[in-house]
Amino acid sequence: MSTFELYSDLRVDGTRLWNSIMEMAKIGPGIAGGSRRLALTDEDKQGRELFTQWCADAGCQIKIDDMGNMFATRSGNKGDIAPVTAGSHLDTQPHGGKFDGVYGVLAALEVIRTLNDHGIETHAPVEIVNWTNEEGARFAPAMISSGVYAGLFEKSFAWNRTDVDGKSLKSELERIGYLGEEPCGQHKIGYLLEAHIEQGPILENERKPIGVVTGGQGQRWYDISIAGQDSHAGSTPMPGRKDALVAASNIVAGMQKIANDHPPHGVCTVGEMHVEPNSRNTIPGHIQMTLDIRNPDQGILDQMTREVEQLCHSAAAEQRCELMLEQIWDCPPIVFNEDCIDAVRSAAEHLDLPNMKMVSGAGHDACQASHAIATSMIFVPCEGGLSHNEAEYATPDDLTAGANVLLHAMLALSSLRQ
Amino acid sequence: MSTFELYSDLRVDGTRLWNSIMEMAKIGPGIAGGSRRLALTDEDKQGRELFTQWCADAGCQIKIDDMGNMFATRSGNKGDIAPVTAGSHLDTQPHGGKFDGVYGVLAALEVIRTLNDHGIETHAPVEIVNWTNEEGARFAPAMISSGVYAGLFEKSFAWNRTDVDGKSLKSELERIGYLGEEPCGQHKIGYLLEAHIEQGPILENERKPIGVVTGGQGQRWYDISIAGQDSHAGSTPMPGRKDALVAASNIVAGMQKIANDHPPHGVCTVGEMHVEPNSRNTIPGHIQMTLDIRNPDQGILDQMTREVEQLCHSAAAEQRCELMLEQIWDCPPIVFNEDCIDAVRSAAEHLDLPNMKMVSGAGHDACQASHAIATSMIFVPCEGGLSHNEAEYATPDDLTAGANVLLHAMLALSSLRQ
Numbered sequence: 001m002s003t004f005e006l007y008s009d010l011r012v013d014g015t016r017l018w019n020s021i022m023e024m025a026k027i028g029p030g031i032a033g034g035s036r037r038l039a040l041t042d043e044d045k046q047g048r049e050l051f052t053q054w055c056a057d058a059g060c061q062i063k064i065d066d067m068g069n070m071f072a073t074r075s076g077n078k079g080d081i082a083p084v085t086a087g088s089h090l091d092t093q094p095h096g097g098k099f100d101g102v103y104g105v106l107a108a109l110e111v112i113r114t115l116n117d118h119g120i121e122t123h124a125p126v127e128i129v130n131w132t133n134e135e136g137a138r139f140a141p142a143m144i145s146s147g148v149y150a151g152l153f154e155k156s157f158a159w160n161r162t163d164v165d166g167k168s169l170k171s172e173l174e175r176i177g178y179l180g181e182e183p184c185g186q187h188k189i190g191y192l193l194e195a196h197i198e199q200g201p202i203l204e205n206e207r208k209p210i211g212v213v214t215g216g217q218g219q220r221w222y223d224i225s226i227a228g229q230d231s232h233a234g235s236t237p238m239p240g241r242k243d244a245l246v247a248a249s250n251i252v253a254g255m256q257k258i259a260n261d262h263p264p265h266g267v268c269t270v271g272e273m274h275v276e277p278n279s280r281n282t283i284p285g286h287i288q289m290t291l292d293i294r295n296p297d298q299g300i301l302d303q304m305t306r307e308v309e310q311l312c313h314s315a316a317a318e319q320r321c322e323l324m325l326e327q328i329w330d331c332p333p334i335v336f337n338e339d340c341i342d343a344v345r346s347a348a349e350h351l352d353l354p355n356m357k358m359v360s361g362a363g364h365d366a367c368q369a370s371h372a373i374a375t376s377m378i379f380v381p382c383e384g385g386l387s388h389n390e391a392e393y394a395t396p397d398d399l400t401a402g403a404n405v406l407l408h409a410m411l412a413l414s415s416l417r418q
Numbered sequence: 419m420s421t422f423e424l425y426s427d428l429r430v431d432g433t434r435l436w437n438s439i440m441e442m443a444k445i446g447p448g449i450a451g452g453s454r455r456l457a458l459t460d461e462d463k464q465g466r467e468l469f470t471q472w473c474a475d476a477g478c479q480i481k482i483d484d485m486g487n488m489f490a491t492r493s494g495n496k497g498d499i500a501p502v503t504a505g506s507h508l509d510t511q512p513h514g515g516k517f518d519g520v521y522g523v524l525a526a527l528e529v530i531r532t533l534n535d536h537g538i539e540t541h542a543p544v545e546i547v548n549w550t551n552e553e554g555a556r557f558a559p560a561m562i563s564s565g566v567y568a569g570l571f572e573k574s575f576a577w578n579r580t581d582v583d584g585k586s587l588k589s590e591l592e593r594i595g596y597l598g599e600e601p602c603g604q605h606k607i608g609y610l611l612e613a614h615i616e617q618g619p620i621l622e623n624e625r626k627p628i629g630v631v632t633g634g635q636g637q638r639w640y641d642i643s644i645a646g647q648d649s650h651a652g653s654t655p656m657p658g659r660k661d662a663l664v665a666a667s668n669i670v671a672g673m674q675k676i677a678n679d680h681p682p683h684g685v686c687t688v689g690e691m692h693v694e695p696n697s698r699n700t701i702p703g704h705i706q707m708t709l710d711i712r713n714p715d716q717g718i719l720d721q722m723t724r725e726v727e728q729l730c731h732s733a734a735a736e737q738r739c740e741l742m743l744e745q746i747w748d749c750p751p752i753v754f755n756e757d758c759i760d761a762v763r764s765a766a767e768h769l770d771l772p773n774m775k776m777v778s779g780a781g782h783d784a785c786q787a788s789h790a791i792a793t794s795m796i797f798v799p800c801e802g803g804l805s806h807n808e809a810e811y812a813t814p815d816d817l818t819a820g821a822n823v824l825l826h827a828m829l830a831l832s833s834l835r836q
Binding site for chain 1 (some may be wrong): 433488533621635637654655658669670671674678683684691692710712778779806
């Protein structure tokens with residue numbers, strides 16, 4: 001008998017989940033309805049303390065590792081099995097919303113509260129994780145603690161990351177009392193799930209409350225520098241110009257075409273551009289810009305990369321400019337674990353929730369952790385695809401649906417290894 | 419008998435001219451070989467004092483008007499004729515060169531020194547002008563005092579311009595002792611010439627030491643604002659994007675094409691662009707940019723303007739962005755005075771100096787003053803067309819050639835009205 005058949009009527013308390021999210025959002029309130037709870041600040045400490053209190057009330061045992069990752073465990077009835085863990089992060093962007101990260105942690109808490117309400121025992125322990133500094137807004141790079149957990153970053157590298165005031169991640173962990181003793185990565189996890197708002201428009205457009213996440217886009221990041229020549233906008237005829245902004249603009253226009261040529265997943269973005277000397281009357285002699293290429297298929301990602309690199313060289317040469325093109329990050333496509341994907345999809349099907357398989361465009365702790373643990377994710381829609389914005393919003397119904405999928409997926413996974 | 423026939427062997431002292439330019443450059447020395455002598459600073463005061471000393475030594479009478487414009491006059495032998503005036507400005511950009519403006523003032527001084535050396539009398543008085551705050555680097559807008567002189571700006575508007583510290587132009591005129599009594603615009607000028615480095619590459623490319631300037635480009639300046647939507651670079655598929663930077667880039671690429679379609683004088687430049695939120699990981703939701711269109715022909719300028727406006731609207735619409743397009747300045751093409759142009763051209767021809775007619779791409783005091791006075795300009799090449807840069811350079815030979823043209827053009831004009 002499947003766990004769903006056993007507990008087919010079991011549902012989370014959507015109101016309790018919503019109220020917990022609203023309660024957490026009061027810590028480090030944003031100026032526009034969101035939250036500002038940067039990693040390892042006093043606000044993050046307060047958020048962690050509220051979370052600890054809630055976990056203790058739910059009968060969980062709490063462990064902190066030496067990256068400040070928090071594991072709140074509800075024992076299983078077979079003590080030697082690694083837990084089925086779900087969670088995300090409680091830190092936010094400077095002008096962050098109420099849901100990004102927080103939902104994943106509190107949906108996992110709601111699962112445990114629901115199990116408690118109904119006195120349900122599981123084989124494997126069920127566990128909540130709160131990863132430290134997912135956002136990277138205070139300490140770059142993002143997803144650093146799940147990265148250390150999975151062996152993608154050295155701990156010494158992570159500990160030595162500093163914020164704008166020069167304070168190190170390790171010293172701030174110590175200061176707020178969250179530098180645990182257990183070495184990060186040592187804590188065993190059997191399966192990992194992460195519920196998260198989509199941060200994109202696909203589920204909303206498709207009118208589906210559940211995204212079954214099968215993996216993550218591969219990404220390549222570039223820093224691009226274009227050197228032309230500053231000259232007078234009035235007295236320099238067109239033929240002699242070395243206009244770095246024209247070269248940069250042809251790259252932006254061209255990268256859009258390359259992405260459009262690789263549907264449906266291909267995306268390219270220039271998010272950052274600095275123009276020098278940035279004066280109305282002067283032809284720009286220097287541009288510094290970024291370029292971000294993503295695709296879930298390694299072959300297509302490679303093809304897009306070749307096309308983008310060729311575009312950059314020809315666009316610069318056409319304007320007689322010098323190009324410096326540096327690939328600063330190469331993250332291969334991520335493929336999640338089949339058992340975890342199946343658990344999520346089956347739960348959505350059993351619950352009669354319209355769902356679709358999808359690829360995560362954004363990076364998540366689950367993507368990092370998937371290098372070491374069997375993992376998948378559950379996406380729920382967010383209004384207008386908006387995120388990293390205080391106006392970020394998800395409906396109580398969709399958040400409840402996602403938590404119910406998480407509940408039944410965790411139950412299924414908790415009996416998978418016996 | 420023409421003045422050239424009378425004085426066909428008369429030449430300026432190129433070494434004295436060069437040495438004076440080098441001497442002036444020592445006041446407010448730049449960090450990279452240029453000058454930093456912003457309008458109405460202590461350095462500008464020192465520059466004015468050195469200039470005053472030189473003019474007094476050359477037997478000139480000096481008058482200051484209430485915009486701080488300085489007129490140093492060598493009397494003619496027919497007292498009732500308005501002077502033939504030449505000059506430019508002694509103020510510089512923050513990282514300015516040694517030649518921009520300074521050359522025009524000191525070439526006119528060299529003309530008077532040469533006349534003195536040879537005891538030559540002129541019918542009309544011959545005069546040097548130093549216009550206040552041409553660069554606009556300290557008080558915007560540029561060319562403000564020649565503008566007040568020609569009635570393009572109200573004096574009260576000009577007096578109330580403030581620098582970054584909130585100090586007004588008038589209070590700084592008072593502070594350095596250059597708030598004269600005569601109302602600006604009252605001082606009579608018969609003909610006005612301005613010698614200047616080209617600030618562009620044309621003469622250098624054409625290997626001609628003299629540009630006979632027939633007028634100035636018409637200019638239109640726009641402020642452009644494009645509103646799209648910030649969204650996540652990873653999780654927002656291409657079709658739903660409102661990428662303001664893509665729209666802006668298509669405008670930059672398109673404006674280059676429009677300029678190229680209107681040779682040889684048509685130029686378009688986007689010099690300034692501000693990207694928001696300017697984050698690697700976020701599709702830019704907002705762009706603020708400038709656009710500058712120039713052509714010496716009113717009809718072509720109008721045609722280019724229509725094409726650029728249409729481009730902006732369609733580029734924004736294509737990316738589902740909102741456009742705000744504001745024309746903030748409309749300066750019609752300037753046509754210089756035929757007598758003045760002839761005087762310059764004839765002098766160059768008499769002196770066997772290769773020359774070409776050209777249009778000034780940049781704005782100059784002469785362009786402003788031409789609204790009230792018969793005017794022309796003499797351009798000399800500058801290395802690589804480089805200006806507004808401490809590395810700005812012109813050869814002693816070219817500077818001397820330009821000053822000789824100025825000498826003979828002023829002599830011709832000084833006998834024109836009797």
